[in-house]
Amino acid sequence: MKQPFKEKISPFCRTFHVRISGCRLRVKSIELGSNLVETDRPTLVFLHEGLGCIDLWRDFPETLCKATGCSGLVYDRKGYGGSEKFEGPWPPDYLQKESLTYLPELLKECHIDHAILIGHSDGGTIALITAAIHGNLVCAVITEAAHIFVEEQTITGIRKAVEAFETTPLKEKLSRYHKENTETIFYRWADRWLSSKFLKWSIERYLPKIICPIFVLQGCDDEYGTTAQIQGIVNQASGPVSSKLIPGCGHVPHHQAKAAVLSEMTQFIRTIVS
DSSP states (O other): OOOOOOTTOOOEEEEEEEEETTEEEEEEEEEOOTTTSOTTSOEEEEEOOTTOOTGGGTTHHHHHHHHHTOOEEEEOOTTSTTSOOOOSOOOTTHHHHIIIIIHHHHHHHTTOOSEEEEEETHHHHHHHHHHHHOGGGEEEEEEESOOSBOOHHHHHHHHHHHHHHHHSTHHHHHHHHHGGGHHHHHHHHHHHHHSGGGTTOBOGGGGGGOOSOEEEEEETTOTTOOTHHHHHHHHHOSSOEEEEEETTOOSOHHHHTHHHHHHHHHHHHHHHHO
């Protein structure tokens, strides 16, 4: 039987850069100490949203690692935060490319072959595709507000985000994290999702290939997607899937309902590590 984790230990975090697929990515590792955690526990790998980065997770990754006794890894995708700039527009399959190339190579470079992928929004989509194609590296997936196809609510939410970016302090807020790349990041994300060529985008063909456990989370008031996203994952994945609607929050449950999300994720992860 695994020993309960000592809750008063503070995680040790280290930020560094790795080079994979010809690009330089900023990475943060979260370590609990070899004498404090079971070495066979999986690593929690956090995948940020379409406008996110390491810092926008705040202290959520460290808190979840501490609660579960697992080490963690957080990174800025190419073009975000402190990683290398991404030149040019995104291709329609940008999420697939991240899932099939960059993330698997990062896991191998960091010697992670037993990961629980925790993805928010675009990160959740990336987690699902990666689990489908590189299941040998993934033992479980947790998604928050993941998209598996385009909905009218998604388009409406992104149009509102564009208006907020142009008329409110949103641009200033994001520039704290993405610096001179802020406008490029924002409009590349918005333009891709609002493109007529993207309306039929879907990753549903990948879902039957997922055999590991999945935990699907979504805020009841998510402004970018309906419960059809949850049902699509539940109905089509081949492995065990559980889901939870989080009341009183929108698209960012790990901030808007932090205590509830921590509790739900911790319980799920404990079923995996036990």
